Amino acid sequence: MSVLKGAxxxxxxxxxxxxxxxxxxxxxxEALKHDEITDIFxxxxxxxxxxxxxxxxxxxxxPRELELLKSTPSSALGSVRYKLKAAEEDxxxxxxxxxxxxxxxxxxFFYNGxxxxxxxxxxxxxxxxxxNYECRIIGVPKTIDNDLVxxxxxxxxxxxxxxxxxxxxxxxxxxxxxxxxxxxxxxVMGRNAGWLTGAACLADYKGYGPDLIYxxxxxxxxxxxxxxxxxVASRKKGKVLAVISEGVKDDKGRxxxxxxxxxxxxxxxxxxxxxxxxxxxxxxxxxxxVKVRPIEFSLMQRCAAHIASATDREEAFMAGAMAxxxxxxxxxxxxxxxxxxxxxxxxxxxxxxxxxxxxxxAEKKVPLSWINPDNSGLTSDFVDYALPLIQGEGEYPTxxxxxxxxxxxxxxxxxx
Amino acid sequence: MSVLKGAxxxxxxxxxxxxxxxxxxxxxxEALKHDEITDIFxxxxxxxxxxxxxxxxxxxxxPRELELLKSTPSSALGSVRYKLKAAEEDxxxxxxxxxxxxxxxxxxFFYNGxxxxxxxxxxxxxxxxxxNYECRIIGVPKTIDNDLVxxxxxxxxxxxxxxxxxxxxxxxxxxxxxxxxxxxxxxVMGRNAGWLTGAACLADYKGYGPDLIYxxxxxxxxxxxxxxxxxVASRKKGKVLAVISEGVKDDKGRxxxxxxxxxxxxxxxxxxxxxxxxxxxxxxxxxxxVKVRPIEFSLMQRCAAHIASATDREEAFMAGAMAxxxxxxxxxxxxxxxxxxxxxxxxxxxxxxxxxxxxxxAEKKVPLSWINPDNSGLTSDFVDYALPLIQGEGEYPTxxxxxxxxxxxxxxxxxx
Numbered sequence: 001m002s003v004l005k006g007a008x009x010x011x012x013x014x015x016x017x018x019x020x021x022x023x024x025x026x027x028x029x030e031a032l033k034h035d036e037i038t039d040i041f042x043x044x045x046x047x048x049x050x051x052x053x054x055x056x057x058x059x060x061x062x063p064r065e066l067e068l069l070k071s072t073p074s075s076a077l078g079s080v081r082y083k084l085k086a087a088e089e090d091x092x093x094x095x096x097x098x099x100x101x102x103x104x105x106x107x108x109f110f111y112n113g114x115x116x117x118x119x120x121x122x123x124x125x126x127x128x129x130x131x132n133y134e135c136r137i138i139g140v141p142k143t144i145d146n147d148l149v150x151x152x153x154x155x156x157x158x159x160x161x162x163x164x165x166x167x168x169x170x171x172x173x174x175x176x177x178x179x180x181x182x183x184x185x186x187x188v189m190g191r192n193a194g195w196l197t198g199a200a201c202l203a204d205y206k207g208y209g210p211d212l213i214y215x216x217x218x219x220x221x222x223x224x225x226x227x228x229x230x231x232v233a234s235r236k237k238g239k240v241l242a243v244i245s246e247g248v249k250d251d252k253g254r255x256x257x258x259x260x261x262x263x264x265x266x267x268x269x270x271x272x273x274x275x276x277x278x279x280x281x282x283x284x285x286x287x288x289x290v291k292v293r294p295i296e297f298s299l300m301q302r303c304a305a306h307i308a309s310a311t312d313r314e315e316a317f318m319a320g321a322m323a324x325x326x327x328x329x330x331x332x333x334x335x336x337x338x339x340x341x342x343x344x345x346x347x348x349x350x351x352x353x354x355x356x357x358x359x360x361x362a363e364k365k366v367p368l369s370w371i372n373p374d375n376s377g378l379t380s381d382f383v384d385y386a387l388p389l390i391q392g393e394g395e396y397p398t399x400x401x402x403x404x405x406x407x408x409x410x411x412x413x414x415x416x
Numbered sequence: 417m418s419v420l421k422g423a424x425x426x427x428x429x430x431x432x433x434x435x436x437x438x439x440x441x442x443x444x445x446e447a448l449k450h451d452e453i454t455d456i457f458x459x460x461x462x463x464x465x466x467x468x469x470x471x472x473x474x475x476x477x478x479p480r481e482l483e484l485l486k487s488t489p490s491s492a493l494g495s496v497r498y499k500l501k502a503a504e505e506d507x508x509x510x511x512x513x514x515x516x517x518x519x520x521x522x523x524x525f526f527y528n529g530x531x532x533x534x535x536x537x538x539x540x541x542x543x544x545x546x547x548n549y550e551c552r553i554i555g556v557p558k559t560i561d562n563d564l565v566x567x568x569x570x571x572x573x574x575x576x577x578x579x580x581x582x583x584x585x586x587x588x589x590x591x592x593x594x595x596x597x598x599x600x601x602x603x604v605m606g607r608n609a610g611w612l613t614g615a616a617c618l619a620d621y622k623g624y625g626p627d628l629i630y631x632x633x634x635x636x637x638x639x640x641x642x643x644x645x646x647x648v649a650s651r652k653k654g655k656v657l658a659v660i661s662e663g664v665k666d667d668k669g670r671x672x673x674x675x676x677x678x679x680x681x682x683x684x685x686x687x688x689x690x691x692x693x694x695x696x697x698x699x700x701x702x703x704x705x706v707k708v709r710p711i712e713f714s715l716m717q718r719c720a721a722h723i724a725s726a727t728d729r730e731e732a733f734m735a736g737a738m739a740x741x742x743x744x745x746x747x748x749x750x751x752x753x754x755x756x757x758x759x760x761x762x763x764x765x766x767x768x769x770x771x772x773x774x775x776x777x778a779e780k781k782v783p784l785s786w787i788n789p790d791n792s793g794l795t796s797d798f799v800d801y802a803l804p805l806i807q808g809e810g811e812y813p814t815x816x817x818x819x820x821x822x823x824x825x826x827x828x829x830x831x832x
Contacts, residue, residue: 016593045595074589081594165818166722173490173821174719177432178497179461206818278694298711303590306582306723309817390817401725401806402581402622405589 002330004134006107007039009055013046013113013120014081014143016074017156018163018305018394019316020112021406023140024076025069026320027110028058034328037108041413045078046111047120051096055104055413068406070313071396073305076408084120087127094127101128101135104413108136110323114143114154118335119360125333136327139335139356140319144302146195149362150354151337155319156302158312158389161199163304164188164297165390168203168210171295172241180291181238183229183284187277187296190245192216194366196301197245199386201378211240212376216247217365220256225280226287228376238290246276256280306403310392315349322351335359347388418746420550421452422523426474427459427466429529429536430497430559432490433572434579434721434810435732436528437822439556440492441485442736443526444474450744453524457829461494462527463536467512471520471829484822486729487812489721492824499532500539503546510543517544517551520829524552526739530559530570534751535776541749552743555751555772556735560718562611565778566770567753571735572718574728574805577615579720580604580713581806584619584626587711588657596707597654599645599700603693603712606661608632610782612717613661615802617794627656628792632663633781636672641696642703644792654706662692672696722819726808731765738767751775763804 010027012020024042031037040058043049056077058066069076087094100106111121118139125137141148146157168186175184188197194215203209211232214220225242232240248256257276281294319336326334334353341348370381397404426443428436440458447453456474459465472493474482485492503510516522527537534555541553557564562573584602591600604613610631619625627648630636641658648656665671673692693710701708735752742750750769757764786797813820 012593016590048595072589073586075593078595079593162817167716167720169819169821170489170719170721171715173488174432174715177428177491177495179464179494202816202818206816208821293715295714295716296712299587299590299709300583300711300716303586304583305586387816392817393814398809400618400622400803401578401808402618403585405585405624 003036004107004136005036005038006105007041008037008108008110008324009041009043009104009106010110011043011046011049011112012075012077012079013111013117014079015302016079017142017144017302018073018159018308019156019313020074020142021069021072021076022313022316023112023142023155023320025066026317027140027324028066029063030321030324034324036328038105041104041106042077046080046113047082047084048080049078050100051093053100056408056410057413060411061408065406065408068397068404070317071305071308071394071403072405073303076406083116084123087123094124097124098128098131098133101133106135108324108327110138110140110320110327112140112142112320114145115148115359115361115363118356122333122356122360125356136330136332138323138327138331139359140323141335141337144196145190145193147193147363147365148359149364150335150358152340152349153338153389155312155316157195158309158315159305159307159394160196160301161202161386162309162390163301163307164196164199165202166307167297168200168243169206169208172203172208175241176239181233183233183240183288183290183292184242185277185281185284185292185294186210186241186243187246187275187294188243189297189301190216191247192363192365194245197243198366198378198382200243201382202386202390205383210243211236212242213378214244214248214376215366215371216245216249217368218371218375219251220248221250222256222280222283226284229284229288244276244280248276305394306396308394309390310394311389313394318351326353419452420523420552421454422521423455423457424453424524424526424740425457425459425471425520425522426526427462427528428491428493428495429462429527429533430495431718432495433558433560433718434489434575434724435572435729436490436558437485437488437492438729438732439528439558439571439736441482442733443556443740444482445479446737446740450740452744455520457520457522458493462496462529463498463500464496465494466516467509469516472824472826473829476827477824481822481824484813484820486733487721487724487810487819488821489719492822500536503539503543510540513540514544514547514549517549522551524740524743526554526556526736526743528556528558530561531564531775531777531779534772538749538772538776541772552746552748554739554743554747555775556739557751557753560612561606561609563609563779563781564775565780566751566774568756568765569754569805571728571732573611574725574731575721575723575810576612576717577618577802578725578806579717579723580612580615581618582723583713584616584659585622585624588619588624591657592655597649599649599656599704599706599708600658601693601697601700601708601710602626602657602659603662603691603710604659605713605717606632607663608779608781610661613659614782614794614798616659617798618802618806621799626659627652628658629794630660630664630792631782631787632661632665633784634787634791635667636664637666638672638696638699642700645700645704660692660696664692721810722812724810725806726810727805729810734767742769
């Protein structure tokens with residue numbers, strides 16, 4: 001193993017999760033243990049912070065506050081959605097990144113995000129290699145969408161799934177208190193992959209679940225949906241609890257949420273902000289003349305750290321810590337991934353490495369064989385897969401009956 | 417004190433809360449202790465269960481399951497929205513109620529609900545008295561709206577307020593991760609009283625709060641709102657987190673949520689299901705040309721038992737238990753109320769009785785002096801009032817990483 005001395009840089013990218021900062025804590029607290037790492041920088045707003053040369057000196061933070069990052073949702077350093085162009089197409093950003101890395105002697109770069117972020121890591125790594133600048137680059141996975149290829153699951157998914165399952169159970173009880181017909185349509189995040197929407201089936205597994213679940217992996221038909229509703233309603237005294245992914249599309253590839261906005265845009269020129277549940281709810285109300293309540297889990301599903309999965313939080317932390325350990329050992333151009341030990345009787349994962357190129361820009365979807373033949377529910381394979389990921393209550397310190405989040409000083413890093 | 421032997425009946429009414437079943441547990445577990453109470457019945461769907469003679473025999477339930485009611489949200493017996501006509505106007509329901517009470521020898525009646533339910537209690541009591549049928553009737557308060565007169569606060573409010581405060585803190589972090597302008601508009605329940613919407617200021621008290629809060633106690637002006645947004649946006653790099661009550665109305669008394677539905681109804685004849693946040697979001701998006709995210713806390717704010725306030729849960733339980741004790745002592749025509757000991761250095765309440773007629777059909781609103789002069793926030797008086805009510809994490813048993821709710825057998829009661 002070759003010893004590489006220098007600064008480490010960590011950045012957060014893409015949509016936040018309840019446990020994304022647990023990975024940050026993993027990176028920072030592990031980095032503090034290694035003499036090879038001379039400085040620990042946090043990039044403000046991910047790749048944007050590199051281009052703008054906006055770094056925080058994480059050594060100046062109180063280690064107790066770094067510990068509190070474990071239960072602090074959303075991206076503490078700030079996030080960004082920024083897609084690097086190919087270097088052959090436009091070298092500007094790469095020249096700037098190379099310059100900044102040299103200036104701060106950054107030799108370890110950890111980037112926390114989804115498939116776009118892994119693509120970013122990959123491109124930066126290739127460019128620095130072409131300049132013979134030695135830098136070990138490891139991606140740390142993160143996404144409530146759970147759609148990264150090469151890993152059993154992704155940090156952030158378990159906590160979002162626990163939110164969905166628990167909230168669905170609570171909503172089941174709430175929507176069944178009156179003796180009158182009611183169609184409830186809950187919209188869950190996940191544009192192209194139905195993992196998080198599928199987690200609603202965990203509530204059903206406990207007996208408090210939705211009657212119908214629709215993933216974006218299958219074509220969605222409004223007429224089919226109305227038929228399904230009528231079928232369930234006739235069996236259950238008019239009470240139906242349905243869950244749809246925000247990303248369900250019809251056979252022409254059109255998102256359901258686009259149905260109404262097009263109408264509204266045409267006639268009034270103003271924007272209609274309702275999502276798929278609101279739009280579909282309007283159609284159901286019109287066509288079936290029944291009381292409908294559309295519900296969107298909105299941002300809550302990705303930031304409800306108060307109901308984080310302890311398993312997810314621990315794995316997110318370890319993903320960050322293992323990224324540092326693997327880099328110190330000489331690895332680069334990899335992403336930390338979770339390999340489930342299928343031979344173990346109880347749930348167990350190993351922290352392994354996969355090539356960045358494997359995850360970059362690919363999407364893992366729910367296997368079609370895990371979706372019921374009638375397209376409106378999940379099989380027990382899904383339950384077996386997802387149940388271990390939501391185990392354990394992620395404790396969080398409180399102050400005045402509210403969460404005590406990490407308070408970072410965010411001291412700007414001085415140049416070396 | 418006169419001894420009155422007979423059956424006790426308990427019913428749940430109106431919109432559910434996270435802790436309404438804690439009051440049920442209080443009634444049932446306390447009733448089990450008293451020899452005067454010969455039977456314990458639960459009415460299915462409140463007053464409807466009386467009219468339909470649909471009672472559960474609560475003595476047949478496992479006491480451990482009754483304990484679990486404390487952390488089981490929503491109305492376990494089923495709820496109802498049913499307003500009794502005045503007896504002078506239509507005696508039918510009263511004749512039926514009298515008949516059923518006699519048949520089951522019901523001598524203790526406890527009804528859990530808001531001001532409508534207290535009105536129901538009051539009317540039934542007066543009617544039974546006119547028939548010389550002795551029955552002690554005590555109301556148990558319940559409402560996330562916190563709008564009952566005669567009590568410092570209402571069971572259910574503290575837990576909903578804790579949900580609002582905590583979720584608002586999480587949303588604050590989530591909506592601040594990107595370096596780009598974003599207006600977030602969160603809609604909170606409370607048609608005429610702004611207590612729950614006001615609870616958003618607790619997040620601000622911790623430093624993670626909304627910039628603007630609008631209660632229904634004040635007239636809402638869309639133009640004023642746009643001005644407020646522009647003012648905050650210019651100060652905070654385009655980032656604004658605003659909270660509105662579902663019940664905000666303009667100077668003509670029109671709900672904001674009605675603005676768009678009228679338009680839509682006119683042109684397409686279909687129903688628009690978006691609430692105030694969605695409608696207002698569309699207007700902001702049009703007028704200010706900025707990215708807007710409307711969020712509705714929807715049913716979650718009233719059923720999220722996983723984040724119940726331990727204080728609220730305990731008080732809800734005690735409200736039920738005290739109703740039984742007070743009735744056994746000979747009281748009737750009262751509601752259990754909370755009196756805050758203003759002289760005590762720490763938070764302390766006494767369980768007292770108020771006349772049903774005091775709370776029936778009245779609404780307590782947020783004092784106007786607790787609203788900032790610019791109408792877009794709350795004073796420290798509100799924080800002092802609400803903070804004690806959200807203290808303590810309401811623990812809940814889990815199974816498979818999800819809540820373990822009470823499982824009632826609901827054995828139909830045999831007639832006496």
